Amino acid sequence: MSDTMTEQDNTARAPGWGQRLAALIKRPEIGSVGGAILVFVLFFVLAEPFRSLASFSTVLYQSAALGIPAVAVALLMIGGEFDLSAGVAVTTSSLAASMFAMQVAGNVWVGVGFALILSLAIGALNGYLLIKTGLHSFLVTLSTFLMLQGLNLAVTKLVTGNVATGDISTLSGFDSARAVFSSYFMIFGMSVSIIVFYWLAFVVIATWILLRTRIGNWIFAVGGQGESARAVGVPLNKVKIGLFMGVGFAAWFMGMHLLFDYVTVQSGEGVGNELLYIAQAVVGGCLLTGGYGSAIGAAIGGFIFGMTTQGIIYAGWDPQWFMFFVGVMLLLATVFNAWIRRQATRG
Amino acid sequence: MTYRSFNRWLAGAALALAAGLGLAGSAAADDDMTFALISHAVPGDTFWDIERKGAETAARQLGADLIYAHHPAAGQQATLVQNVINQGVDGIALTLSHPDAMRGVIAKADAAGIPVIGLNSGLNEWQSTKVFAYIGQDPVVAGAAFGDRLNTTDAKHVLCVNHEQGNVSLARRCEGIEDTFDGKVSTLYVNGQNMTSVRSRLLAKLQQDPSIDYVATLGAPYAMTAVRAIRMSGRPVSLTTFDLNSRVISAIERGKIRWAVDQQPFLQGYLAIESLWLKATNGNVIGGGQAVLTGPSFVTAENVDQIAAFAKRGTR
Structure with a gap:
């Protein structure tokens, strides 16, 4: 909100480069840019295979796979709430689409539509429960996380008789759905997944909403000072429910990619990813308390995470220590990130 | 109460x-x-x-x-x-x-x-x-049989893809391969609850080490993801796996997977x-004080037809 205002003020006075630069380094994501450069340089020096374009496309794919839900989670966190159900909600969506298409419709697009409605409904339910119970979103979405995890397993077993969904690749509409959600392009001789472009598009849309629309102002307001925002006429309940539905939409989108790229889905997948989404948003500059953050930052956070998990393999470090290295790199990137942010805001 | x-x-x-x-x-x-x-x-x-x-x-x-x-x-x-x-x-x-x-x-x-x-x-x-x-099944016996079978092929460097780090019997399968296989064995750990990471990490490993010519996954769902990763790497890597499901069986029929070890x-x-x-x-x-072994039994292109019908109903 304050950014749009500063810019309007500035245009009146035709700002110099110095002022623009000063405004730029005060952006929430500036620290994560430093962290990303650090991780990139580190692996570029240490890991020879990391330097190839083919490796870069794998890094981008991994970043996008974690980054798409993280964009919506970042908006939600700016609005002052958590969603712990986002990881398994992705699996819920792919399971629902697969089973509905197979058992009821016979066409995958009907399943895709069904899953979209379901995912939006889950998001709306999270928001509704939050408002009705007045509990912290941490507790509300922890409950829905556990419920969805149980439903994924139980309903899949009930409907298919197995714990993974069947093969939908022979149903009508599969090829067109695969083209939309999981096609690959050759660019500079590397095969790039379509979700990388969707990821960038979602970041642009989310940034536009945050910085250029009234809804964006509302999101910052409900996250920063909820009750006083309501007092000045911000529709707090609608904004919060809308943000949870945004996470639902992102979960649906990622779920469709998983379904059409990997064809069958195991009902136990997705657990643990919710924390990675939140971590990316925080690395990217979102505050855990709400009211501050950016969608671009979440994307850079995703990029840091993608580079780290892939880079450790490209560097050929001892596989037994993999998770430890991930933790160390993340800590390193975040500490560096916080240091840069302090320097930037001090200046 | x-x-x-x-x-x-x-x-x-x-x-x-x-x-x-x-x-x-x-x-x-x-x-x-x-x-x-x-x-x-x-x-x-x-x-x-x-x-x-x-x-x-x-x-x-x-x-x-x-x-x-x-x-x-x-x-x-x-x-x-x-x-x-x-x-x-x-x-x-x-x-x-x-x-x-x-x-x-x-x-x-x-x-x-x-x-x-x-x-x-x-x-x-x-x-x-x-x-x-x-x-x-004795995971070491199964791994050893796996290694013996690899010796009958032209395999030189096998990548063992473990989807659950810290699981004793999965680790022993990889060790069993190391015991008998004459070539080199490397291990890669992936997160079995996150398929995109399974594929990305496997692809990264194939890009990192060009000497890998065989991949052994330790579970059937991961074998199907490995099929994709190998194709994306564009390298002539052969795939083998432990455990079965209906998609692995059809991949064996289509020649995408060389064999699967079934512990029934x-x-x-x-x-x-x-x-x-x-x-x-x-x-x-039962057993006379010894373990009763249910595997390893190999499913290959030769015997896959018999087993396909049972797998389709979810009992193999």
């Missing part, structure tokens, strides 16, 4: 729920026997679904009831065993992937006169506990319940 009576109430409620959903089969008459299968399965693992179907089939044929419960954490699994001891079941089949954590509850079951049989994991430890027999989970679940029944009703002990 005391803790124990609450526990019993909870178990009763769970049973009522299961019966209501039609999972426990017919309503229990008083003279029916009840057996329990308690595993360390991660929720949603296809392998354990087949194991459970074997146990259910045996229970149905014997006119007995089956309670199935599972938890991947050692302490929780021990609590589940304690619960069915409290319920007074007629026999318990359990996995020994955390043998030390199970020792205490196995002794309690023994003291309560409930026979316990080990299955699937714990090959090296079961004899030091009070289980009366053990049914499973249905057979493990089935034999465990049958053995408990025989022990409880006739005092029989």
